[in-house]
Amino acid sequence: MNWSLFFDLTVSGLTLGSLYALIALGYSLVYGILKLLNFAHGDVYMIGAFLGWYALHALGGPVNPTFTGAVVLFLMFVVAMLGCGVLGVAIERFAYRPLRNAPRIAPLISALGVSIFLQNSALLIFGAAFRDYDTFDLIGVKTYNIGQLFFSVPQLLTVVAAIGLMVALTLFVARSRLGKAMRSTSFDREAASMMGIDVDRVISVTFFIGSALAGAAGVMFALVFGQIYHFMGFIAGLKGFTAAVLGGIGSIPGAMVGGLIVGLAESYATGYLPQGSTFQNLYVFALLILVILIRPSGLFGKAAISKV
């Protein structure tokens, strides 16, 4: 067995997986509370990548940044996360809140509309060309290794930052007052509102957090892979959703594990399966179907009992 190829694939799989996990968390959080599939989530991720790009260029660009690389990076993340968070809240306010009592299909269509709108707005403003982050100028080309495990700085940064964000989110949901409110809203929205929880506010916060995570993922993607374009959110959103379903939608640890599985599967498929670099998405699709066939509620999900 070619171990160096295996390690390379593992590193890139973990990187991809962290990205997918962050996107999947956004889906899962929103689904857990509203039972709504936020189709526009992938496009929020795309907007995050572009916000990071603008922040980078507002701070002097990758070659002559105003501050040192680390500060610029941090500010890029802050801008992208805040911007996406606000965008997510606005989307909820405008496209989903008026439809809370509408038939179930209406918010899905509305989400589709938001997705088209964001994608083409990005096309209108950013243009169809690819934008480059020029990470090499900002961070340098140095790679590190542990034995045969080679990784670049952006890859390490992505995995570490993703883990950090996930830990923070888990603590937030488990320990804080708002997290408690989120859990109870997700359990039973009506009862939560009777207990004096401001459900609208909880939903806004949920959208803010989920979208901010997607924004962070967008910047990370751009740091690792360099190029961003207006259509990048679509496939990433699909993968993120696959990850959320794999892990059991609505479950936070499920989204994380699901993301890693999808990322690793995609990476290994690219390396080992026939025509992998062309058909990686088909292999991920096959994985999704397999999981749905065997365990429709996902790895960590509980089987839903429907009540009349």
Add this chain to the structure above:
Amino acid sequence: MEQPPDTPRIGVDEWVASVEGKRERYTGPRGAVLKRWERLPPAARVLVFATPAAVFPFLTSGGNLFRYGLFTLVYALLALGLNIVVGFAGLLDLGYVAFFGCGAYMYAILASPQFGNHWQAEAAIPVVVVFTAVVGLLVGLPSRRLLGDYLAILTLFFGQAFVVFVNNANRISFPFVGHADLTGGANGIANIDPFNFFGYRIDSTSQQYYLLLIAVALVLILLMFVNESRTGRAWRALREDPLAAEVMSIPVNRLKLLAFVFGAAVAGLTGAIYGTIATAALPGDYDVGLLITVYAIMILGGFGSIMGIVVGAVIVSSVPELLRSSANARPLFYGAILLAILVKLRPWRLLAAELGGLVAFGFAIHGIASAAYPRLVDGESIGSGVSARALDHWMLFPKNPVKIADVAYILLVAAIVVYPQLSRVWRAVLLPPLLYLVMFVWENLLLVHIGGATRLILLGAMLVALMNIRPQGLFGTATVEIA
């Protein structure tokens, strides 16, 4: 429906009664038309649409017939098939376009120089329809147990998988057969034969048009009968409440599969016809863009409303074609805005004040800009003629509008999100500047990109707005949620 507030709303019977009673309450000319319409037998309803459509080729040129006529009918047929899956059975199938593509590719494989097959249409069409129906069955099998949202994403993934597959299938080596160029890769399959029914070739535009018209009419009549049948009623029960339907011993899984297969078969038929019209099957034709168009048609028409879909197809396929040139786009856009204001603003004094305010605001801004920042008024509006030149004296046209228009666009989106949250007074005061901003963005940014992103932006915004105003679509009937 009037009822005392303390009695719970049980059962649908009251609701049914209220709908039945609605027919008696129609008044005025609209009521007279509606009453007539609801009394017409299905065949007569189809004739109401088919007659003008059949006369259409005599009134227009070949190019217009191709651009408006053929595409409207293709869209209508596609949306009718989608309506079975989404409108009747309530399954959100986002991979529907892939079945359309399957049909086109299958026909291309059977009747093009790609493999040297040149089947007759009477043999090829049934094979194509059965093939896509089987594909629909295969996709439906793992999906039948899924709830709405899971199904949506699975089918969306299937649609993407289809595009990836046809784009790259020229590189696959099959077991036993060896290498075979199944789909022509990114170049697609070209030179598809025209339909050849028993030696009668259908290759002129008007022949294709009538063939499509016949197909649409047949599917329409079929759907009307299905809609009234046991299966149609069961589908509707499934759509309204899958759990209740199952409890009433309706075979839910089998019906879901049936809807999937039925929809896929109609899409396959449409694909075969589209293949001969376009004379080529290209992977790019079966992507998300088409999916959104077909959904827009179905939503505009109203879920489950068969006739609404035909109207939706006419609107959705002709409006973007009209929007292609800025000469048509401008009056359409301003007309729509004016109409929205006329409907929304009451009383007329407020309306007059707002419009007057808008005109005054424009002149004031233009005056200030030309005095202080001449750069902002150096440019010219797109197009020629008196109205375009008159606009130059009122609207700002920067010499180099790219950057400022981008900022204005983002500002506009933010403003539209914030605007409904404001109080009444602020809304009234801020309406003229908001409208001015809308027009500024339209003239300086959207009109420039009218052939590309603008149309889809408008479509996306329209979907969100329509769902906000009328979640059931234009011609759909509202459903009540009985908790």
